[in-house]
Amino acid sequence: MSTALAAAAAGFGTGLSLIVAxxxxxxxxxxxxxxxxxxxxxxxxxxxxxxVLIGLGVGGVGALVVAWPGALTAVGWIGxxxxxxYGLLAARRVVxxxxxxxxxxxxxxxxxxxxxxxxxxxxxxNPHVYLDTVFLLGSIAADRGALRWTFGLGAALASxxxxxxxxxxxxxxxxxxxxxxxxxxxxxxxxxTMITLGVLLVMGT
Numbered sequence: 001m002s003t004a005l006a007a008a009a010a011g012f013g014t015g016l017s018l019i020v021a022x023x024x025x026x027x028x029x030x031x032x033x034x035x036x037x038x039x040x041x042x043x044x045x046x047x048x049x050x051x052v053l054i055g056l057g058v059g060g061v062g063a064l065v066v067a068w069p070g071a072l073t074a075v076g077w078i079g080x081x082x083x084x085x086y087g088l089l090a091a092r093r094v095v096x097x098x099x100x101x102x103x104x105x106x107x108x109x110x111x112x113x114x115x116x117x118x119x120x121x122x123x124x125x126n127p128h129v130y131l132d133t134v135f136l137l138g139s140i141a142a143d144r145g146a147l148r149w150t151f152g153l154g155a156a157l158a159s160x161x162x163x164x165x166x167x168x169x170x171x172x173x174x175x176x177x178x179x180x181x182x183x184x185x186x187x188x189x190x191x192x193t194m195i196t197l198g199v200l201l202v203m204g205t
Contacts, residue, residue, distance in 0.1 A: 007147040011154025012161075014140055015054070017193040018132045019162045020186050021090075025122045025129075029163055033170025038115035043167040045116065049123045050133055050159035057138025058152035080202035082136055087194030090187045140201060 020026075025046065032042045123129060137155050141148035166173060176182050 004147060004150050007144050007150040008154035008157075010144075011137075011141070011151035011156075012158040013154075013193060014151075014197060015050075015137060015155030015158035016162060017190045017197075018086075018136065019050070019159055020190065025119075025126065026166060028119060028122055029166045030170050030173065032115060033167040033173075038112045039167045039170075041112060041116055042119045043163045045119045046123060046163040047156075047160040049120075050129075051156040053129065053133035054137050054152050054156050054159070057134035057136075058141045058148050060134065060138060077202060078139065080198045082131070083140075083194050083198030083201060086136075087191045087196075087198055090191035090194060093187045094184050094191060140197065143201060 029042055029046060033039050133155075137152065141151040141155075144151045
């Protein structure tokens with residue numbers, strides 16, 4: 001596997017691990033998909049928003065490292081600590097799962113305009129999305145040096161893949177993702193990925 005392809009694959013896997021957590025945005029996309037209501041617009045907003053935020057993270061953190069090389073060490077330690085924390089929280093959910101799965105009930109969006117506004121609010125007013133995309137993905141990408149944009153592209157593609165699968169495959173995925181046991185499996189994969197990445201990031205600083 002070429003170095004560029006490996007960086008893109010790493011970005012894809014990392015991005016996917018951060019995106020698949022249970023949340024209001026995923027629930028909204030799945031609900032819209034099940035009802036076949038403004039699916040293309042909702043998926044497009046989610047994927048494009050993530051791509052913009054990932055680009056800001058890759059470019060911003062990368063520029064900081066270029067201006068101040070010592071920032072790479074600081075970013076590595078802080079990013080690694082966040083990743084380990086994310087991984088441990090996911091592992092805790094595997095051991096002690098909640099009773100709630102991904103809920104898809106509630107009122108329908110009603111119109112394309114309402115669906116778009118709701119999707120924009122759930123995406124851009126969520127503080128966790130900035131931590132995931134701008135900081136975490138940006139810090140991991142910075143460790144890739146010249147290949148950080150390739151890593152970011154892989155992460156953006158992961159976002160597009162996930163939201164497209166969630167929205168357009170909702171009729172099939174809905175039966176799976178509304179089961180708490182399904183999220184234990186996903187959380188287990190997320191925990192393993194996040195803890196491994198966190199350890200590697202800290203060891204590489």
